Amino acid sequence: MIEPFGSLVAPFVEFGFMRRALAGCLALSVSAPPVGVFLTLRRMSLMSDAMSHAILPGAAAGFLVAGLSLPAMTLGGLVAGVAVALLAGAVTRATVVREDANLAAFYLISLAAGVLLVSLRGSQIDLMHFLFGSVLALDDAALSLLGAISTLSLMALAVIYRPLVMECVDPLFLRTVSRSGGPVHLAFLALVVVNLVGGFQALGTLLAVGLMLLPAVAARFWARDLGGLIPVSMLIAAIASVSGLSLSYRFDLPSGPAIVLAAGALYVASMLAGPRDGLLCRLGRQRHLEA
C-alpha cells in the first residue's frame, strides 16, 4: 500500500516546481469547477470554450508589448475575454444568427489572430506555452495570481449565488422581482473570464476549460443538486490535478495535457460507474418501486 502512495507523493516532496504546480492546480480546482457547473447547467459549455480562445489574442497582445510579462498578458487576456463575451451577446441580439454560431465565428477568429500575434515576436516554444500552458514553470507572481483569482471567484460566487440560481432556473421571474438579473449575468461572465485567465497560466488557452468543464460534467453522475455538484466537481478537479501531475512526472509527459486527460478519465469513469444515471447503473436496473 505504501509503494503507490509513495510514488504519488514523491515528486511533490522532492521538487519545488512540482509543489508550485500542485498549489496552482489546486487553487484552480477550487474555483473553476463551480463556475463550470453553472456553465453546463445553463448549456453554455461552448461559450466558455469560445471565451478561452478569445483570451489568446489579448494575452498575445500583452506579450507583443511587454514580452513574457505576467501582468501584461493577464490584463490583455481579461480585456479580450470580456470584450468577446459582450460582443457575442450584442451581435446575437442585433442579428438573426444564433449565439452559438456567433461564438464559433469569434473563437476561430481569435484563435487565428492569437497564433499570428504570438508568432510575430515569439518562438515555437512561446507558442506552445500559450497554447498548452506552462504549469511546471509557475513563478511566485503567477501563483499569487492563481490564489487571488481562486479566492475572489469563490467569494463572488457566494455573493451572487441565489440570484444566479434564479436567473438560471427562471429568468422571467427574477425580472419581475428584481433588477439584478443583468448585473448577475455579467458578473457570472466575468467569473468565467477570470477563471479562464487563471487556467490559461497553468494549462494554456486550448486546455484552460479542461479543469472547468470536465469535473463539472463528471459531477453530474454523482450528485443530484447544486449542494452536491459543486463539492464533487471540486474534488474531481483536485484528484485530476494530483494524479495528472504525478503521472506526467513519472512518465515524462507534458503536464497540462496530463492533467486534463486525468480529468477526462475521471469523466469517463463517472459516466460508467456514477450512481446517478451512470451506464452500469442503467444496465443493472432495479425493478420499479411500489409508489
Place this chain on the structure above:
Amino acid sequence: MSTLPDPAPIRLVGLTLGYDRHPAVHHLDGTVRAGDLLALVGPNGAGKSTLLKGMAGEIRCLDGRIERAGAIAYMPQADEIDRSFPLSVLDLAGMGLWRRAGVWRGLNRHRGAIEAALAAVGLDGFEARPIGTLSGGQFRRALFARLILQDCPVVLLDEPFTGIDARTVEDLLALLRRWHAEGRTVVAALHDLSQVRAHFPSTLLLAREPVAWGPTSRVLTPDNLARARALSEAWDEGAAVCAGPRGDAPHRHGAHDHGLHDPDGHHPHEDAA
C-alpha cells in the same frame, strides 16, 4: 397577511401593446380597480397574455401608458423555467420570498411558511423532490405556492389552471377568492366561461380591441361574445399606420368608464378620432 399594503389601481391610458408595431391590444382605456377580481376573456390571439405582460412590465407600450405602483406578482402562461435544473420544490417555492429574503438572508426561518404554502396547493411532502420530477399540473401548483409566498397586493395570472385537475382548481379558486377578500387585486386570463361566471365579479372581454368591460353578467352576453369572435385574428403585414388618437390625447371615456360596449358596434377610438 397584515403587512400587505393596499393595492393601487392599475390605470390603462390609450394603451396599445404589440409586437413589431402590430398591435395585439389596441387603444385600451380603463382602470383595474384596487381589490378587483377581474377575468380577462377573449379568443386566442385576443391580446390577453400581451395585456398581462404589459401590466407586469415585461413588454413596453407601443402607445399610451400603464399607471401602476407597488409589487406585482405575475404568473406567465408559458414560463421560461428550466425544469432540468437540479432544484428542489422547496427552493423553487422559496424564490417567492425574494422580497423578504433578498440575496443574502437565509430561508431557514421561513421554512414553515414555505411548507404551509406547499400544503395550501396540495404539495405537502414534495419539498425535497427535484422540480424535473413533477408532472405538469404539480409543477403549476408549485408555481402557485411561490405566488402565495410572494404575498403581493396585485396578482396577474395567465391561464393559471391549464393542466390542473378539477379538485385542485377548486382549491386554487378558493385561494383566489381569499386573496380577493383580503383586498388584493387579482387579474386572470381564462377560457372557461362558466368558471368566470361563477367566481369573477368583473370581466374584460378582449378581442384585440376592448369589446366590453364591467360586471361579468353584463359583459358575457351572447351578443358580446359573438362580436369578440368576429374580430379578426389575422396579422396584416400591409396594415396602414393607425390613425387613432395618440396615447395621451383626451378621450371620450373617463378613466373609470367600463361602458365600452356600444350597441352599434363602434370601437371607442374611432369615435374619439
